[in-house]
Amino acid sequence: MREVARAAGVSPMTVSYVYSRPERVSAETAARVRAAARALAYPGPDPTARSLRRGRVGTLGVVLGERLTYAFDDPQAARFLAGVADVCATEGVGLTLLPTTGGPGDVQRVAEAGVDGFVVWTTNDDDPVLDAVAARGLPAVVHSGPSGRGLPVVGIDDRAAAAEVGRIAWAGARRPVVLAFPLDPGRTRQLLEGPDVGEIRFPVTRARWEGLRSAWTADGRAPGHLRLAVCPVNDAREGESFTADLLAGAAPPDAIAAMSDELASGALRAAAAAGLAVPTDVAVTGWDDGEAAERAGLTTVAQSLREQGAHCARIALGRPPAWPEVPGWRVVVRATTRPLGH
Amino acid sequence: MREVARAAGVSPMTVSYVYSRPERVSAETAARVRAAARALAYPGPDPTARSLRRGRVGTLGVVLGERLTYAFDDPQAARFLAGVADVCATEGVGLTLLPTTGGPGDVQRVAEAGVDGFVVWTTNDDDPVLDAVAARGLPAVVHSGPSGRGLPVVGIDDRAAAAEVGRIAWAGARRPVVLAFPLDPGRTRQLLEGPDVGEIRFPVTRARWEGLRSAWTADGRAPGHLRLAVCPVNDAREGESFTADLLAGAAPPDAIAAMSDELASGALRAAAAAGLAVPTDVAVTGWDDGEAAERAGLTTVAQSLREQGAHCARIALGRPPAWPEVPGWRVVVRATTRPLGH
């Protein structure tokens, strides 16, 4: 820039104005400067230097609790991110995805990220990345995540929603199973009988499990009869294969509450493959009310992850809504569950 | 940082070393500095200042030719980005999505983006954003995009692949239709009869159309009989509704070559709804060989957008492979097309 100024015969300050506040400089001078810039192949003010001086980067950081590629593989994350992206586009701000690999480098990357704020997508209670985010002192928000680090949390009341959808899923059931997200970053596939809540390190998984369990025990049914099938990956394929195994097992489930529409869709496919009737032989519920749920006629919990993403983005950009909003949810009853009176 | 140095009774330089090269400083001093930092709530070296001095930001910029939210709605973009994300995670680099709205702000945002390189996802020939990317002088790469600005282009030979899949799709057909991506950013839904190639501003759309057309005319068939159905959105719903309209129209297609598996899936659904047999009444082909294609038994063009994304990322990070790699493709013949001899 210094060289451009010299070439155009003006001060560096004038060159700066040509780029950042063109109206501040005469048309004639501006033209001369632009010509000099072109001649020298000057690409315009360096964004880094500009950020340093201005104290603003123009980018929102999004931390994904899991491997970065999940953002694109997991439909729920995708819906959430679409909402974040909407707001970023409107505000003319970039969206930086911060990869997390589970290693110690994650913390450092968060500490060194050039962003104006953070949105953290569902993570586990012990994630040190959360501390790193809090330490930066930037505006930040956690989605459905652990609270307690002074960071605001956005998300629906998963426990209450789970309790309500559970009431419907468990109607007339004797061998209920929860098709669940992982309990912890380990992501092992396993089938548990009434696990201890303390074992569950992902708040989302924990809250939904608690809600579904409370719906089960509400009528005095034995807690131990409710099983938790942990799916390492959130997609239909995984839901299908795990359900197929369960159906072929000793105590085939007659009611399945899944933590996502994708897992539920897989369960439906497995049920169909096993020649079972839904909901007579086996009832199924999902979560999110996405396109898959609508197509399959799935009873599910409706919430807008997209709106929640937008909400998070606004908070992390330092433009929180005047009123604190609590995202809503409701249970959509369709054809995959038995009537309640049953 | 200056204050931390004073509080710890050392020079700023020492504080810098504590953070960036801890092995360079004695354990004792480092502890003292860290204590002072904690006492002053110093969040660690400012990433912006560090980037300025180091000349490296630690972030890869990804430009999407269309609205940012498409990244998450369009499964092809998602697969591609997953590959980009893989490499970013491995290299410990962030991934900044640059929103484009089609407005003039896009160019400026690219010019001001704090990134180390650019990956541009399929865009149209006239996109000024490409010039902005080229002007930055950073390592950059365009996927399946317009060439000619001195930027390297990555992508399969769409024309050749389209010609081969077309040969299969058109076997025994009399009323062929191409279910296509948009021709230009306008994204209007329309049905064209042998449009002029010059009208097609998206290189991907153009190359595939050319290939499919050449397959049609190869046997001396009249070019005008091949129609192009332009779908504004790349999803199954759109493919279904457009196909349904076509099947209900005056000249119902008996062969449909879609530019994505998603559009093709929609076409299959519409055919099923119309009570048509596949491939007897209508043949269908897709593109990409994604999960949907496998499940539907779709004849399709197999390519790995994920690998191509990874390849692009490596180039844009300035680590191009020693050997220039050309991504491969092949046609996978399944059950939705007629045998060739027909």
Place this chain on the structure above:
DNA sequence: CAGCGCTTGTGTATCGATACACAACTAGAC
């Protein structure tokens, strides 16, 4: 004790731009 290498702390210069206050000059008002 000279000489060498290793560890550890410190100045200095610089990365590239912008905020701010000020100076020079042109117009128009009275």
Place this chain on the structure above:
DNA sequence: GTCTAGTTGTGTATCGATACACAAGCGCTG
């Protein structure tokens, strides 16, 4: 002719860190 206001260009002082070269201290070798 003088004063006020508006336009346009220019210094100066940072923004917050790091590369590099150098110096001091220390332990060893011969």
